[in-house]
Amino acid sequence: MxxxxxxxxxxxxxxxxxxxxxxxxxxxxxxxxxxxxxxxxxxxxxxxxxxxxxxxxxxxxxxxxxxxxxxxxxxxxxxxxxxxxxxxxxxxxxxxxxxxxxxxxxxxxxxxxxxxxxxxxxxxxxxxxxxxxxxxxxxxxxxxxxxxxxxxxxxxxxxxxxxxxxxxxxxxxxxxxxxxxxxxxxxxxxxxxxxxxxxxxxxxxxxxxxxxxxxxxxxxxxxxxxxxxxxxxxxxxxxxxxxxxxxxxxxGGKSPNIIFEDADLETAVDYALFGIFMGSGQVCSSGSRVLVQDSIYDEFVEKYVARAKDIKVGPGNAEGSQMGAIVSGKHMESILEYIKIGKEEGANLALGGSRIERNGMEKGFFIEPTVFTNVSSDMRIVREEIFGPVVAIQRFKDEEEAIRVANDTEFGLAGAVFSKDHNKAMRVIKKVRAGITWVNAYHLTNVQAPWGGYKTxxxxxxxxxxxxxxxxxxxxxxxxxxxxxxxxxx
Known part of the structure; x- marks a missing residue:
């Protein structure tokens, strides 16, 4: 009733x-x-x-x-x-x-x-x-x-x-x-x-x-x-x-997750998945921009796509579901429109990109985990908040470029750095213009820590x-x- x-x-x-x-x-x-x-x-x-x-x-x-x-x-x-x-x-x-x-x-x-x-x-x-x-x-x-x-x-x-x-x-x-x-x-x-x-x-x-x-x-x-x-x-x-x-x-946010070549790759991939696909990407602090150093870019993408492909999407109360539904039909259509825009902008759709209408999910608002690669900072899927299970994986050459690209956004809510070099990680995270940040982690927080952002x-x-x-x-x-x-x- x-x-x-x-x-x-x-x-x-x-x-x-x-x-x-x-x-x-x-x-x-x-x-x-x-x-x-x-x-x-x-x-x-x-x-x-x-x-x-x-x-x-x-x-x-x-x-x-x-x-x-x-x-x-x-x-x-x-x-x-x-x-x-x-x-x-x-x-x-x-x-x-x-x-x-x-x-x-x-x-x-x-x-x-x-x-x-x-x-x-x-x-x-x-x-x-x-x-x-x-x-x-x-x-x-x-x-x-x-x-x-x-x-x-x-x-x-x-x-x-x-x-x-x-x-x-x-x-x-x-x-x-x-x-x-x-x-x-x-x-x-x-x-x-x-x-x-x-x-x-x-x-x-x-x-x-x-x-x-x-x-x-x-x-x-x-x-x-x-x-x-x-x-x-x-x-x-x-x-x-x-x-x-x-x-x-x-x-809002369009938060950078910076992966250096000396990071523990398995840990970085794992947290990068958690950073965007937790909550079906409908999280203000999501790591929707993953910045990966050139030397490990291809290896990272290969491992990331393989792991993302195995995420079990389904009703939130179904046993084994790891990623649930989009909150509404209207918002689902907005996310799908951004995916269309990404393809039109020339980004490479490495995974997903579609509504899921199978295995009992025909009536629900479900979207596949979606991965774009070979993106650039001028693309709308990189600049605008999509608020869904869509990630853009971008290249960078060195520390200076990583910081510049990370901060090239109107937002400043969250960000992360992955590196085994503690001094470098701290040096970079201090230059990321965001209010909620992590080193070798993502999304982990507690009520004792203040929550909020810089800029817009x-x-x-x-x-x-x-x-x-x-x-x-x-x-x-x-x-x-x-x-x-x-x-x-x-």
Whole structure:
């Protein structure tokens, strides 16, 4: 039976006044698994109003850090009890494999616990600014946080925003992507069972042009955190200028993965596969540009293509599936169009390039692992974010050229270097203009490390202690320890 989803406003599950709904599909077979409401501008404003009222009442912001931590741990425990269901919903709604979805669910639990633990740390500093003047620097919640989540990591990206925003005492209005709301709804069902006061957390489903735009423009929203494309991020930033709200943007990428001739070839091939085909390439930090030194280029390509050919593509919940479905038919067509462009540009299609319509995948949105070789930096498949299982393998001669080619992009989210020469690896990775980098690895990260990019890949940082700063104001308080006339005008 198709599930009818509802909005969550001021602690209540409510129907939208808009009769129009969004069919939520399983991308592995196009089965309609739910119908989601499309919130109106008025309902979005109502949720923002509820969040603001809750914040100003102090019912959450006024609690001690220890009290807030207790609720965060409560939510984490409830999520852990429902780990399998969360993973199944993620797989069914997003198309990723069950093992990836389960990893995301486990990391989501860890994220809530991490921020609960941070609340026991000292917050702020004091110092003597002048004789008899004691200065305190304190951190305060900003107010209402608008959180806009992408479709590629519906669960984890929601939690990466919810946990630090709530930990710092803010109220929140969360908007999941239109096509992947299932795990966000489940998280809010668990939040509803917790001791979080009503009105502090609100959930709105609907279009970016209505819900997202209203959140970004609202003068009652104090900070907006958005993860998604660079183009939409620019629009969010422009809309936020009305009240000059704080903006956190985690945007696109076209990340370089540099393989030197002295790298351990098996390790480099293995991580280069993981770097692009994990999540079917629908990952902002994917290593979609693999730069390989001339002397090992042909050998690397041969090994890489052979390994990529063996990747088992299938429904995310099918046993043995290593790469799942593309999230939607629309996005699948966009990826296939880029593959067509690559062939027209003269790149060599070494593997894949087609939709998979066999072995029970006829109704799903599946694309073969796709490898382009002999590419150049002026090609669109090298310059533009495809956001799919498509990799471009490019040659370079020496260290200087590797750095130049790696940085020849508007993006700056991620990058990696593979080499047995530690000094060279460190020398090169320091010159790669990106916020998330690896040496002899790819994609490995944790909640303790800040996440974000340079250039058009965004502004600000998610997770780690840095995320707390994104949802806090800094205030100085100066205390006169010996009050008496200053006699400035005597």
């Amino acid at each position: 198709t599930k009818e989803l509802k909005l969550y406003i001021n602690g209540e599950w409510v129907d939208s006044s808009n009769p129009e709904t969004q069919d939520i599909l399983n991308p592995a077979n196009q089965e309609v698994i739910a119908k989601a409401p499309k919130a109106t501008k008025e309902e979005t404003e109502e949720a923002i109003k509820a969040a603001k009222a809750a914040f100003e009442s102090g019912v959450w912001a006024g609690r001690t850090p220890q009290e807030r931590a207790k609720v965060l741990l409560q939510i984490a425990d409830k999520m852990e009890e429902n780990l399998e269901e969360l993973a199944d919903l993620e797989t069914m709604n997003n198309g990723k494999t069950k093992r990836e979805a389960l990893s995301d669910a486990e990391e989501s639990v860890n994220t809530f616990r991490y921020y609960a633990a941070l609340l026991n740390n000292p917050n702020g500093v004091t110092y003597e600014a002048a004789e008899d003047i004691q200065t305190m620097i304190v951190k305060e919640p900003m107010g209402v946080a608008g959180l806009i989540v992408p479709w590629n990591f519906p669960l984890l990206m929601s939690v990466w925003k919810i946990a630090p925003a709530l930990a710092t005492g803010n109220s929140i209005v969360l908007k999941p992507a239109e096509i992947t709301p299932m795990t966000a709804v489940k998280v809010f069902e668990l939040i509803d069972e917790s001791d979080l006061p009503k009105g502090v957390a609100n959930l709105l489903m609907g279009s970016g042009s209505v819900v997202g735009q209203t959140i970004a423009e609202s003068h009652d929203v104090d900070v907006v955190s958005f993860t998604g494309s660079t183009g939409v991020g620019r629009g969010i930033m422009q809309a936020a200028t009305g009240n000059l709200k704080k903006v956190n943007l985690e945007l 890949s965004g502004i600000g940082r998610s997770i780690s202690t840095n995320a707390l700063e994104e949802y806090q104001e800094t205030k100085q308080i100066n205390i006169n320890m010996d009050p008496k006339p200053i006699q400035f005008f005597d």
